Amino acid sequence: MSSTKDVKDRNQIEEKFKWNLESMYENDEKWEEDFQIVKKLIEQIKQYKNRVGESGKTLLEVLELESKILRIVENVYTYAKMRKDEDTRNDKYQALTDRATSLMVEVEESTSFIVPEILLIDESILNDYFENVEGLKLYRHYIERIVRRKKHYLSPEEEAIIAQAGELANSPETIFGMLNNADMKFSTITDEKGNEITITHGNFIKLMESKDRRVRKDAFKGLYDTYNKYRNTFAVTLSSNIKKDIFYSKVRKYNSSLEAALDVNNIPVEVYDNLIKAVHDNLSSMYRYVKLRKKVLGLDELHMYDLYTPLVKDIDMEIPYEEGKKIVLEGLRPLGNEYIEIVEEGFNSRWIDVYENRGKRSGAYSWGTYDSYPFILLNYQNNLDSVFTLAHELGHSLHSYYSRENQPYIYGDYSIFVAEVASTVNEAILMEHMISKAKNRDEKLYLLNHYLEQFRGTVYRQTMFAEFEKMIHEEIENGRSLTADSLCRMYKELNRKYYGPDIVIDDEIAMEWARIPHFYYNFYVYQYATGFSAAIALSQKILKEGRESVDRYINFLKSGNSDYPINVLKKAGVDMTTPQPVDNALKLFNKLLDEIESLL
Template structure:
């Protein structure tokens, strides 16, 4: 697909490149029927209020009904959201998404009695129920988790109030999403051939990878000038998102928003702090890489818009989507025949929405429900970056596929802490395959550079984001204001610290915080860095140990949410309670810098 001055409309994209959401609902009227069905099921919950402790049978039936409602609600919400993501300007799907969110709040409110009532039951009684009721045993880990978090669960009435606040709590994220995906407009620039072309979020990385420095600079300035114009609105939106995080942490009796967020996965705060400290202890390797990049590009001053362009300028790689699918398949062969068959199924059966269109949500993700295919949204632009994005998102999707096929609904999802492991294992295996299968020095340099960029973007940059999140949440917890100026100052200081003396910290980069959607999902980004570190260890084990390591890894994928994420990773062979995986990953980065230095000299 060639770049055009104007982005294509969705109706002009061939069906073969669109996901098949009809597998969830053949038409929107069936979606409406499920909405009504959920409303009717919710009414049945009343008969269990105040009666969960009466018998094991009551407890089991109530939990079963809860899962049935939640399972159908997921289908309703995810379908509406993905339809909206196809084109955010379509008011019908905006309305359906709003309706689904409203229904979710209604359901959460109706279910809010359940957890406080369960934890009010004597622990000995719950354990007796588990022994006497065979079917209830499926909820053993779920109930243990509730008992662990007992001190942070409020009364039935308080939980109901919090549930009713759900739509208000989602407001900052939703407002940013509409501004970032539907309302914000970017200027046009001249491409390498002097052709006028519109800057979009989907094309931005491709522009920054351009060998033409003027194109990189123009795209950089065009993007951030657009966010600069919206800085007051976006700063206010982010400020209230952080305030929301702090509010929920306080009412649930956590010491901080950070602790509240990590406790969901039973992760100690020390894991977060150790990540930041370990990465900051290895900033010298990043400074070496930046200096190497400056030398390789032959520039007097290295700017922020020079950080993405390949060092090997004479290689201009275009990877059409069909070729990308084949390379991903070959790269993932070490994971075995079964894994590859599922991957091919995803490629053929309409899991993937491939190309950018007008109004489509930017970036990429894997999404779906327990009952649906694990769908993938892409904005494919034929770059190496997009090749790895395809491998990455299919890693998520196959993790979901294995989890859903091997776990009951209650454990069908997996903790966010391990969410980035499978995706990054795919990227690491693909990279090893590509490096092994090229004898061309320039191509090898290009790939090593891309590998270095993965480390820069996933370990160093996401850790910098994690530090930014920690700082802004602590400021709000200390009653300090998050003004646009404050946010920009913090962000510039962090860039200066993480990239070192050999890069010019351009004024425009102060606005980068304003375009990061993950900041509205607090303390998520650190998991990219920890997940990447775990994935490097696991991918090396798979390549060196073969079937034994593959079997352990696939068991990890099949584990879903049936145990604490730390335990699941230990079963796969990685202990994230230590800093060893992070040190090991950064050692790989240092070795890659060594190798690149020798090739460039």
């Protein structure tokens, strides 16, 4: 657990526990060289303005040059941002990130004519180009995705203006990040042993898992009381970000910001609405779990700060990082030897930045570029949750690895709609393994409880987030304003709706919206719930059917962006256009509840 004393400065952490960003750029001078190369290529691509459709050869030249620019600028931006994330207080990398962000905007502006000019090419001429220019066949799906959204693109001049606004449009998220990660300081509380501990983003959940209810309550109040002091700043920052989303949806002629966000990946709005409805239809299962938690903990009143503490009080699963690595490797063996070898390569090649240090960005992520390792940022605490976070982020990284190894650059990434599938497959398979290896009844109960918590946190909680995000966008779309009071009121009522009558909805939880970075990601969070549901279906197939399902799954990981995400998942055996995956996932939730009740 982190305290003021044991959160180290970055230079105090062993090299083997830091990611190897030198594999991207040996030093900052090499980064500067690529920065200047992009500057020159920007001037080069401008020469193609008003020429994109003149011939198939010219079209190919433009697309290849655009790919070259994007490939380099992604390295420039990602390196700078990840260096900044190592210590958000570092002025040097704040400056490099600002420069990289500005360069990204320059690239967007300089290439903004390409899509509108592609849309001016007659479809029959495009087909002729595909048939007669060999290299252009590679870009067929990419161009077809553009043509599908033809009515939502503007003129080249208007697209250039939108691109110029990119840096300004990112301001709300940037301000939130600096306030949340660099400037805010949380209060100090006393732990179970009487030690003074400063609450941090990295240790908050572990404090909430404490067996000592007083510690949980103090941490809960300490965190949210701090957020409450900045309530108006967070409200206007979030409101500004939503206005940005709505602005883009309007200028691109969508009916709503939700439709605009989903259409990028050809996802029907019904998928979003069906998720919320399916979870609403299964809220009784969450109420059942909350009631069980209250009973097992022996509480007259269950509070929001009682949701994370394990139900089995005498199990203390302290799991150091090296042990966590071994558990993950053993648990993921059903995915095959090749998969395990790649995970081991990640451990040995320093893909992972393991421990919290002063100023480090909170949370965890997997990130990188087509040319880099699929890096992982962790803030590892020696608990079960951190082991699952490691498995989760490795799922993202292996997805990135397989996609980049098997797809050309243009399709080497994957849609955010499927982004959470691979990560959650890893978690589900690891959980099944750990439950099967439980040493005794109490350990099995502990793990079952953790699995139930994954459902609560990923299906129920993320769907609650998704519903909140939809509500707050609709508030502004319908001409109403968002204030700290209105945001808190809506958020508290949603908690009441999702958790039911057997828990006290503490006033402090009304401020939780202020600490969720994903509310700045434009309708991202629903994909945790849909991804989890798809992942449960895939993991069950892998464990029950073996090699054939593993092969289908690995092919899914290799697909990248070569097809629409709904189709990629269908090929893997899951149809997300139906409510069945969500319903089936919540049936498993009920089955786990039955199992845990039978053991109590």
